[in-house]
Amino acid sequence: FGYALVRDALPEAARRHIEQDLLLPAADTIRSHRMGIHNIQCWKNSAVGLVGFVTGRDELIREAIDDPERGFRAQIAKGVTEGGLWWEGSLGYHQYTMRALWPLAEAARHAGIDLYTDRYRSLYDAPLALALPNGDPPGFNDNAGRNVVDYGPLYEIAYARWKRPVYGRLVARTKRDSLEALLYGPPEAPLGPMLPTHSTLLRQAGYAVLRSPAMAAAVRFGSYGGGHGHPDVLNIVTYGAGRQGGLDPGSIHYGVPLHREWYRTTIAHNTVCVDGGLQARADGRLEEWKAEGEVTILAASADQAYPGVRLRRRLRLDSTGLEDRFECSSETEHVYDWAFHAPGRLRVVGVQMEPGEALGDANGYQHLKIRLRGRTDADWRAVWTDGAAQLVIRMKGAPGTEVYVGSGPGRDPTTEIDALIVRRRAARTVFEARHEFTRE
Helix, strand or coil, X not given: CHHHHHHHHCCHHHHHHHHHHHHHHHHHHHHCCCCCCCHHHHHHHHHHHHHHHHHCCHHHHHHHHHCXXXXXXXXXXXXXXXXCCECCCCHHHHHHHHHHHHHHHHHHHHCCCCCCCHHHHHHHHHHHHHCCCCCCCCCCCCCCCCCHHHHHHHHHHHHHHHCCHHHHHHHCCCCCXXXXXXXXXXXXXXXXXXXXCCCEEECCCCEEEEECCCEEXXXXXXXCCHHHCCCCCCEEEEEECCEECCCCCCCCCCCCHHHXXXXXXXXXXXXXXXXXXXXXCCCCEEEEEEEECCEEEEEEEEEEEECCEEEEEEEEEXXXXXXXXXXXXXXXXXXXXXXXXXXXXXXXXXXXXXXXXXXXXXXXXXXXXEEEEEEECCCEEEEEEECCEEEEEEECCCCCEEEEEEEEECCCCCCEEEEEEEEEEEEEEEEEEEEEEEEC
16 A cells, blocks of 8 residues: 555656565565465455556456455355354454455455455454453454454444444544544544344354343354364353453463463363363354343254263343253263353352362363362352452252362463362263352
């Protein structure tokens, strides 16, 4: 863009030098490595396409936009799932892809090529559909992503092109001091709510957010997510009383051993781990979805996460809290660990607790620091206190229930958060819980 602004003011020799000795060789280097439907290929397309526009090379423009395997149109058609989420299932990589696409779309628009389709627009809808009440993403898979307000500059362009009021309302909450605001933003943006208050389902991507006045619960039930997926099907994240409750750890730098040893393990997530192992790279399946008024019901299952084991989770959210029923069934006995990680200090009520010890030395268990353990057949509850907010999980009793309190790495690996592990040894068991948020 910068070169296009000054190109006509430069001498012919300077233009030739910049284009022949810098831009075109750079485009050739980028073209030598092609990646198919991928977030990085979106950046490559924009780089090659913009060189094509500024140098008048139509073949570069056609390749960047119309290549059937990797061009802009192919990325939108094949990489954007129903509901708008980028296929890798990570809001961080979703936002990264949004940043990559718009320069080519804008350059094409100025050349009379309209790439601003409804499917492209849906990329801007998905982060809003999946946002927690404070605008943060749930954090599923690698690269948890950032608060939707942090991407205000991208929504300046989206609002200018599609005129959707919700984009303008998001823009109005930002500082509006970006280059995009200067170039594309209107002098004033509309005020009002920017996030949905109703429950949302992204069926193809396998994500949903259940919402009520009491709280929100995001659930990952479907597609594994390719190379950036985590072994955590049926994982949930919760938010209420102005605080996040159930937390997905997200990811850290991929080369750090802790990323593989903790962040990509099943026990690090709010789901069930079987026999201390990792879930397979398996998809889940939606069985039920019903959203009427303040009541939302979701049920999903996973039959391939562990050999010979069927996992099924049913959530019912109403104006008071979340009912959570997690069924585990097999023909043979297994060790089922129901895990939940949340900020704040955790205490257990209704179980006699004593000093605990490590539950394992692999698959993430080596990073769980167990402080306390107990055993009960009766009903009990777990309470996390985080400032003035409390998350209460009421657990229905079952014979032989083992309760463990400990901590593990959080989003910031230097800061641990408290973890609850509920263990049962059986062929079949049902973990029945109710999640409620309160303020002290």
